[in-house]
Amino acid sequence: MKIADLNDFTRVFQTFLDQGPEQKQIIEEGRDIVKELVSAPGWLNETLEQLILDNDFLDGQWHSVDPNEITLFRSSDRSFSVRAFIWEPRRFYPIHDHGSWGLVGVYFNQARERKFERIDDGSIEGQGEVRLTGEGILGKGGTTYVLPINDGIHQVEAVDDLAAVTIHVYGKPVRTGYIQLYNVHNHTVYRAYPPNVLQRILAIRTLGSVNEPWAVQVLQEARNKTKKDFVKMECDISLSRRY
Numbered sequence: 001m002k003i004a005d006l007n008d009f010t011r012v013f014q015t016f017l018d019q020g021p022e023q024k025q026i027i028e029e030g031r032d033i034v035k036e037l038v039s040a041p042g043w044l045n046e047t048l049e050q051l052i053l054d055n056d057f058l059d060g061q062w063h064s065v066d067p068n069e070i071t072l073f074r075s076s077d078r079s080f081s082v083r084a085f086i087w088e089p090r091r092f093y094p095i096h097d098h099g100s101w102g103l104v105g106v107y108f109n110q111a112r113e114r115k116f117e118r119i120d121d122g123s124i125e126g127q128g129e130v131r132l133t134g135e136g137i138l139g140k141g142g143t144t145y146v147l148p149i150n151d152g153i154h155q156v157e158a159v160d161d162l163a164a165v166t167i168h169v170y171g172k173p174v175r176t177g178y179i180q181l182y183n184v185h186n187h188t189v190y191r192a193y194p195p196n197v198l199q200r201i202l203a204i205r206t207l208g209s210v211n212e213p214w215a216v217q218v219l220q221e222a223r224n225k226t227k228k229d230f231v232k233m234e235c236d237i238s239l240s241r242r243y
């Protein structure tokens with residue numbers, strides 16, 4: 001079946017995933033399906049038009065950890081999602097990892113991708129060292145991919161003076177809640193959260209720097225109450241910082 005728009009893509013991709021492909025097969029064959037999607041013209045126009053002209057559409061947008069991301073589709077069985085990323089020219093975007101595999105195709109203009117590998121063992125909280133392993137420019141219809149956590153650390157940016165749009169298909173996350181941002185200059189790694197939980201995480205981190213009994217109590221209560229692994233982890237890190 002020829003893929004002409006997002007509806008065609010999501011049907012074809014759902015059928016593909018329903019067959020239970022291994023990750024290797026998803027990357028190899030899924031990339032071709034994404035290539036067809038990003039090579040098809042026009043299907044993103046309506047979304048961009050609505051973002052600009054329709055207040056309700058704008059208000060209804062999902063806010064993820066990346067402010068330049070537009071969620072286009074989430075499968076009902078949560079097996080995959082489709083997002084558009086807008087890369088502005090001359091803007092710095094951080095080196096980051098992902099919670100799942102991801103297939104990426106260029107829809108508008110060109111995108112530069114740099115791939116990195118992590119070279120420290122992650123044993124020291126907040127420290128993370130990465131090394132550049134490759135760099136390339138992708139034009140319209142060009143594709144790349146990422147794997148979960150340390151196997152897909154990369155950075156994307158626009159080329160020349162034109163905003164670029166890339167389409168990303170992500171699988172079911174093996175790690176949920178946050179992504180990690182790397183700073184190559186001071187060898188640090190930072191867990192970045194979406195806006196709906198960020199304030200809670202910041203408050204938890206604040207209590208890790210407040211040497212008062214109520215702070216310990218609140219962190220312990222939060223740790224016991226939450227069902228989310230990343231909240232538990234943030235509480236544990238703040239509790240371990242007690243002095």
Ligand SMILES: [Fe+2]
Pocket residue numbers: 096097098146154
């Ligand atoms: Fe990415």
